[in-house]
Amino acid sequence: MEASHRSNLRKHPVVKDRPIASLQPKLASLLPLKVDAEAPSVRCSCLACPAHELNLCAAAKTKGGPDSDRRSDAPQLASTVYTIPARRSICHPKEWSEFVPIVCDGWAASSIALPDGRRQILSFLLPGDIVSMASLLEPTHGRSVQAITQVTYRNFRRSEIKFNLLTFSDLLERVARICNEERAQADQLALDLGRRTAYERIARLISGLVDKLAKRGMTNGRTMEFPLRQRHIADATGLSLVHVGKVLGKFQEAGLIEINGRSLTIVNEMELRGVAGWP
Amino acid sequence: MEASHRSNLRKHPVVKDRPIASLQPKLASLLPLKVDAEAPSVRCSCLACPAHELNLCAAAKTKGGPDSDRRSDAPQLASTVYTIPARRSICHPKEWSEFVPIVCDGWAASSIALPDGRRQILSFLLPGDIVSMASLLEPTHGRSVQAITQVTYRNFRRSEIKFNLLTFSDLLERVARICNEERAQADQLALDLGRRTAYERIARLISGLVDKLAKRGMTNGRTMEFPLRQRHIADATGLSLVHVGKVLGKFQEAGLIEINGRSLTIVNEMELRGVAGWP
DNA sequence: CGGGCAATTGAAATACATCAAGGCGTGTGG
DNA sequence: CCACACGCCTTGATGTATTTCAATTGCCCG
Numbered sequence: 001m002e003a004s005h006r007s008n009l010r011k012h013p014v015v016k017d018r019p020i021a022s023l024q025p026k027l028a029s030l031l032p033l034k035v036d037a038e039a040p041s042v043r044c045s046c047l048a049c050p051a052h053e054l055n056l057c058a059a060a061k062t063k064g065g066p067d068s069d070r071r072s073d074a075p076q077l078a079s080t081v082y083t084i085p086a087r088r089s090i091c092h093p094k095e096w097s098e099f100v101p102i103v104c105d106g107w108a109a110s111s112i113a114l115p116d117g118r119r120q121i122l123s124f125l126l127p128g129d130i131v132s133m134a135s136l137l138e139p140t141h142g143r144s145v146q147a148i149t150q151v152t153y154r155n156f157r158r159s160e161i162k163f164n165l166l167t168f169s170d171l172l173e174r175v176a177r178i179c180n181e182e183r184a185q186a187d188q189l190a191l192d193l194g195r196r197t198a199y200e201r202i203a204r205l206i207s208g209l210v211d212k213l214a215k216r217g218m219t220n221g222r223t224m225e226f227p228l229r230q231r232h233i234a235d236a237t238g239l240s241l242v243h244v245g246k247v248l249g250k251f252q253e254a255g256l257i258e259i260n261g262r263s264l265t266i267v268n269e270m271e272l273r274g275v276a277g278w279p
Numbered sequence: 280m281e282a283s284h285r286s287n288l289r290k291h292p293v294v295k296d297r298p299i300a301s302l303q304p305k306l307a308s309l310l311p312l313k314v315d316a317e318a319p320s321v322r323c324s325c326l327a328c329p330a331h332e333l334n335l336c337a338a339a340k341t342k343g344g345p346d347s348d349r350r351s352d353a354p355q356l357a358s359t360v361y362t363i364p365a366r367r368s369i370c371h372p373k374e375w376s377e378f379v380p381i382v383c384d385g386w387a388a389s390s391i392a393l394p395d396g397r398r399q400i401l402s403f404l405l406p407g408d409i410v411s412m413a414s415l416l417e418p419t420h421g422r423s424v425q426a427i428t429q430v431t432y433r434n435f436r437r438s439e440i441k442f443n444l445l446t447f448s449d450l451l452e453r454v455a456r457i458c459n460e461e462r463a464q465a466d467q468l469a470l471d472l473g474r475r476t477a478y479e480r481i482a483r484l485i486s487g488l489v490d491k492l493a494k495r496g497m498t499n500g501r502t503m504e505f506p507l508r509q510r511h512i513a514d515a516t517g518l519s520l521v522h523v524g525k526v527l528g529k530f531q532e533a534g535l536i537e538i539n540g541r542s543l544t545i546v547n548e549m550e551l552r553g554v555a556g557w558p
Numbered sequence: 559c560g561g562g563c564a565a566t567t568g569a570a571a572t573a574c575a576t577c578a579a580g581g582c583g584t585g586t587g588g
Numbered sequence: 589c590c591a592c593a594c595g596c597c598t599t600g601a602t603g604t605a606t607t608t609c610a611a612t613t614g615c616c617c618g
Contacts, residue, residue, distance in 0.1 A: 112467070112470050120469050120470040120473040120474050134461075137452070137459075138455050138458075140463075141463070176413065177417055180416075180419060182413075182462075183419070183465070184419075184420070186462070186466075187465075190399050191398075193517065194516070195397040195398065196397075198606070230564075230565070237473070238474060241565095242565095242566090242606090242607075245566065246606095277393070476573080508596070508597095510596085519574070521577095522574060524597065525599085
């Protein structure tokens with residue numbers, strides 16, 4: 001009895017089905033991949049991009065035409081483009097170099113993991129997303145970033161960003177604002193994980209993603225591409241893989257959403273937001 | 280059946296025992312309070328204080344003697360001191376003025392709440408803690424801060440901080456570093472809430488607090504003042520009040536900790552950190 | 559064709575939450 | 589001085605949301 005008490009205190013869940021960590025380092029995937037035939041060749045929505053909002057990205061310049069839309073007098077920075085296949089790791093938790101990656105195309109997940117396999121996804125990275133504003137000035141450790149779909153991203157040099165940040169104070173203001181938004185989102189995540197039910201968490205995750213996609217013009221009416229596996233949803237909401245499947249099933253039964261293959265349709269937006277407890 | 284499905288999706292837990300919100304606006308508590316006889320009159324550990332690390336606080340100057348310990352050439356700022364009784368609110372979620380509060384003495388909790396009463400504590404504020412680094416440059420909405428014990432804090436003017444930040448770049452570096460630490464802690468919180476068991480969460484909360492207290496010299500060997508109610512622990516770990524009581528009971532049974540009144544003793548630190556899954 | 563990945567489903571286990579009652583200490587007002 | 593309310597903790601019984609386990613299926617890819 002006594003002994004079993006002790007061992008009870010140590011009990012860790014054992015995570016079994018984690019095939020996701022098995023990257024397949026084949027030759028083909030080391031080369032820049034061909035673009036998926038269905039997707040437009042460049043879907044990078046540079047206009048909704050923080051990198052553009054900060055006016056970092058030299059690539060965005062080509063899009064806005066003359067300087068009518070420029071929001072800072074800071075110069076734009078050089079960057080290197082990479083394209084990697086799904087499931088490949090973009091950043092390892094300990095390998096944060098002098099570069100800051102920004103996603104240009106595709107979906108990625110930024111997560112933090114326990115040695116025993118449990119992991120928590122902190123945010124999904126869509127085109128235009130940076131891993132974390134705090135990483136602009138300081139290298140960020142502990143987080144790992146993994147591609148969900150094929151991902152194209154640009155690496156900026158931190159030293160250059162930093163120099164610009166210190167030189168152009170309006171840039172700093174903008175970083176501070178985005179930093180604050182990030183914090184607010186982290187707060188909400190904690191509230192979700194700590195105090196909301198599975199139904200609420202999943203409904204909120206979907207609602208949030210739909211908004212994000214809409215802002216980037218990545219929706220097609222009420223339908224959109226939705227490359228998340230149930231495992232991603234599970235790891236983002238702190239739930240088990242199986243339970244996520246069941247809740248999603250209920251949502252479809254109840255006529256809130258529809259999921260077919262890799263596409264999601266919002267059927268009853270009001271009800272979905274109701275479940276999510278949206279304001 | 281169909282109808283019950285629908286209503287199931289909307290089910291919100293109802294939170295009942297929340298006596299904590301009942302501030303008692305008596306006359307006495309509006310005046311600066313007498314200092315508790317047991318506590319030393321000024322326990323403000325300005326040396327471990329971010330405000331000191333940033334060299335913001337003019338009060339810290341008196342402590343360090345001559346300028347031997349100054350880490351920035353930025354001038355120190357004026358601030359106003361307030362003392363409020365336990366359970367009083369320091370900041371309301373929508374009332375973020377142009378001031379940035381920093382705790383000088385006592386414990387406070389920074390939290391975010393749902394309309395139905397559920398709430399999540401995001402961090403405990405000990406002497407030297409600022410609510411959020413991001414709030415230095417931008418007003419922070421949504422969070423509320425509540426005193427746990429009697430709390431003394433200083434209000435700094437954001438405009439002044441901002442000016443200094445922009446003027447003295449070494450300050451900015453330091454803010455960035457602390458900002459990054461904050462982000463790391465937020466990540467850990469999400470991991471805890473999403474992927475750890477009640478035992479782990481509570482063990483981690485305690486271990487973390489002990490470390491923080493030790494860093495500030497607020498421990499007395501393995502014993503320390505511990506003013507948290509079980510409700511605070513519950514709201515910080517996303518658990519129910521009752522369950523927290525049971526887990527704490529187990530911890531004491533197993534000889535990990537001891538709690539008497541308002542004081543905590545770490546009996547078996549190794550085992551406690553083991554349960555916490557400390558590295 | 560095999561094999562890894564993914565979704566689904568049912569049955570069982572459990573880690574929690576909820577409900578309810580009682581005790582203890584403390585401040586308050588009669 | 590005593591009631592009394594209130595905040596706080598405890599404990600047991602009961603309920604349930606969620607996890608774990610296990611088996612099956614389909615799918616895509618090499």
